[in-house]
Amino acid sequence: MIYKILLLCLLSVSSMFSSVIASNNLENLKSFKANFIQKIANESNKVIKYEGEVFIKNNGRVLWKYQTPIIKNVYIINNIVIVDEPELEQAIYTTLEDNIDMIKLLKEAKKVAQNKYETKLYNTLYTIKTKEDKIESLSYTDELENKVLISFENIEQNIELNDSIFNFLAPKDYDIIKK
Secondary structure, X not given: OHHHHHHHHHHHHHHHHHHHHHHOOOOOOOEEEEEEEEXXXXXXXXXXXXXXXXXXXXXXXXXXXXXXXXXXXXXXEOOEEEEEEHHHOEEEEEEOOOOOOHHHHHHHOEEEEOOEEEEEEOOEEEEEEEEOOEEEEEEEEXXXXXXXXXXXXXXXXXXXXXXXXXXXXXXXXXXXXXX
């Protein structure tokens, strides 16, 4: 269940960056790197907190490096998702059924208040807060009724990100799971 929640959150957030960027006059954004804190609260208000680092490039490549409470790397390359779980010595490969229409997302994000934007993706409403033309946080309620808040710190934009950081090659002793 945690895997499904985490994957839903990551896919949604990764696709959201392009829409926020265009709406926030950051059309020329080529890359995004930041530390993140992701809090997921269920209906009983039990909160799971994850921390790590995210790398996003405008060529459809994303890497979420979870550092606490578990080590996990999530690679997204267009419609392919790879979840690398070093502690379990396994990698989970998933192909997305729905392609994300970035042009549509770029056109649909709307400014609703000072430094606040909203947009919808697959019937989920996302609220994005910005500060000094940088994405400060993203929040939404997922399809399992979990409230998700992702806050960003130490944000770097338009830096050189080598494509090699988005490549994953499973070690020989890994179990490979295809979903």
